[in-house]
Amino acid sequence: MSILLKNIIPVLNAEWIGNTPEAEVEAISIDSRSLQNSSHTLFFALVGPNNDAHLYIKDLIEIGVQNFVVTYIPEECKAKANFIVVQNTLEALQQFAAYYRALFKFPVIGLTGSNGKTIVKEWLNFLLSPDFNVIRSPKSYNSQVGVPLSVIAINEKHNLGIFEAGISTVTEMEKLEAVIKPTIGILTNIGSSHDEGFENLEQKIKEKLLLFKDSKVLIYQKNKLIDKCILPDTKTFSWSFEQENADVLVFKKQTENQSTTLHYKYKGNAYELNIPFQDKASIENAISCLLLLLYFNYDSATIQSRMLLLFPVEMRLKVKTGINNCSLIDDSYSSDFQSLKIALDFLESQKQFQKKTVILSDIFQSGLSNEELYSKVAQLIVSNNISRVIGIGETISEFKEKFTHCITFKNTAEFVSNFENLEFANETILIKGARSFQFEEIVYLLEEKTHETVLEINLNAISYNLNFFKSKLKPDVKIMVMVKAFGYGNGGLEIAKLLEHHKIDYLGVAFADEGISLKNGGIQLPIMVLNPENTSFSAIIQHQLEPEIYCLKSLHAFLKIAKHKNLERFPIHVKLDTGMHRLGFEEDSIDELIATLKGNVHVEIKSILSHLATSDDVKHRDFTDSQISLFDKLSSKIVSELGINPVRHILNTSGISNFPDAQFNMVRLGIGLYGVSNDPSEQKYLENVGTLKSVISQIKTISAGESVGYGRKFMAEKPTKVGTIPIGYADGISRAWGNGVGFVTIKDKKAKIIGSICMDMLMVDVTEIDCTEGDAVIIFGESPTVSYIAKKLNTIPYEVLTSISQRVKRVFYR
Structure with missing residues (x-):
């Protein structure tokens, strides 16, 4: 890319405020944190529900970025760079991408659907790359922002584009269609994801089909509802397993070695194709690729030789x-x-x-x-x-x-x-x-x-959940995220790195050693230690952590050390007890607290906080309201009498959702970040973060009357196929989850846990599941969920998550 600023201004119908319209743009950016920003970058300052990139323009100018698309110019940045002023920066990004796309005339394949978009895109790239110079969406860049960024990567040497488009509600696809302008369309499987954004399935299909309104052809699996929704002038190229009026009629037969033979009829001729998959989704995705190759007039021998080499697609970093x-960051494919x-x-x-x-x-x-x-x-x-x-x-x-x-x-x-x-x-x-x-x-x-049991942590889901809760906050409210207990069992340092990348305001840990570990790992964010022992105060000071002070004894102990070390205005956080009756200054000790701190130069009250006892239970709403009222009263007294202006915070995850008027200056996000809510209506909007996986170590069949496990707690009533999984109570799986109470998921089917859970193993009934040794096992994730397990065990999701042993390897991906 090499475009002059002056040529971009009319495309965006924008106001120009700057000195060098002849400046050359070689790259587009929306991320102020990227080290790839430079003097030839055009930065689009996007504005979200709880984030405004205009706030980072000053920092970008300091590192050499000179060109910006903005809705307003920050006061301190005026006359310091080139500004293209528009009404909406996201729309401007899409308009620029549409303009850039129009500069190229080669074929472009547009993909949409509920499932399979990225797989089909990657497979088509593999299948077509011997003959084309392909530009495609990186990873799953299919959103309102991702699609423009993908298209902007086109250069003069490309001669085929493959771009995917994902939507979650109406009106979105017309914007992506204008950017992609596909000449060939592929509609993949239509499933239930993002159903909440549409009135019904028909509306969802119609919205997705808008991507292909000007395409020369639409490739899809024939379906009566889809046929009904297709625009009248759209030329189609369809396939089906049973509808003989489809352009390509397919019959499938599973073979040995986990492969499938497809017999298909096309233009009156019969063909055979072997593909290295047996699962339904992969077969359907492969057929979508087959039709594209047929549309491009590839011969059957070439189709067979290339499609036999298709591979599972790893979409995650x-x-x-x-x-x-x-x-390690593994992007090895x-x-x-x-x-x-x-x-x-x-x-x-x-x-x-x-x-x-x-x-x-x-x-x-x-x-x-x-x-x-x-x-x-x-x-x-x-x-x-x-x-x-x-x-x-x-x-x-x-x-x-x-x-x-x-x-x-x-x-x-x-x-x-x-x-x-x-x-x-x-x-x-x-x-x-x-x-x-x-x-x-x-x-x-x-x-x-390590052994084959891993806890996979979806960093995208953490980012999504963070933004979900941030969207509930008033504009100036800060956010602290709790990463105590090894990030609720998910891994502390890696999650802290991600949160630092998202520029949150504070991290919270329970004990000093957790904070020290994060500081030693390079975390620069301020870290509050919520349960500091007096013996840890010196270490807290040494590592620039910030202690919560919850009683006069601790306050005097910390002040003694602070005075000895000649500290000035060292940050502390004062905890008030408003009804939890766990830690904190009670009302009758506030006067002495104020007297002790008045005129003290060694410490500075950075925040005043309290903790809600029943923010998740509507039956106790009056009690929570009384806590909030008492907190406001006591903290206001401290603020007034000491003449200070600290941050005040009392809301936890449930409080953010249930008591929005009590946000004060900051909130503390905990279990919600990890995809768990006490409110079922809210839970559906959160994404699952952690998936605990293992494998089947061994499968054996036992006869009726034989037993499984210690104590012979399971007795087979009929011939039973038993799978052994290398995970047990030493890994954090409760023994109460065994003996028929719980289940794992294998090949999308429930496998009941039989017998007692052992220290390092558990056994499941796989009689009705077509599985083999080495197959993947889901211990928890989408099914069963952590919340489901907690309910069955009469406990809370926190306990299930934090019980997972650190001997279980964590794998973080994006």
């Missing part, structure tokens, strides 16, 4: 624990320029060490000459402050000199043979390679070896 105190930019931003948001290493394969399908491509890659590496580059591949080896601190290998095997000499330790490592390089071998070498 994963954070894993590595050897020698390393942190993808290597293209756009996804490299995304991965480097993710590396910055998740880095745990100053030293950053990138292991990178040859990059394919950039649309650029190798000289230009690796020059741009080298610039990315420099802007992201990468300490070391390890290149793998013939091409990247040729351009080794463009990088500093770079070593290259011709192939993965050569890297593996030299592995012992590369000295990986105390660093964050991004592993990014095209599938053909088999970088999973590198991940295996670098990953800390």
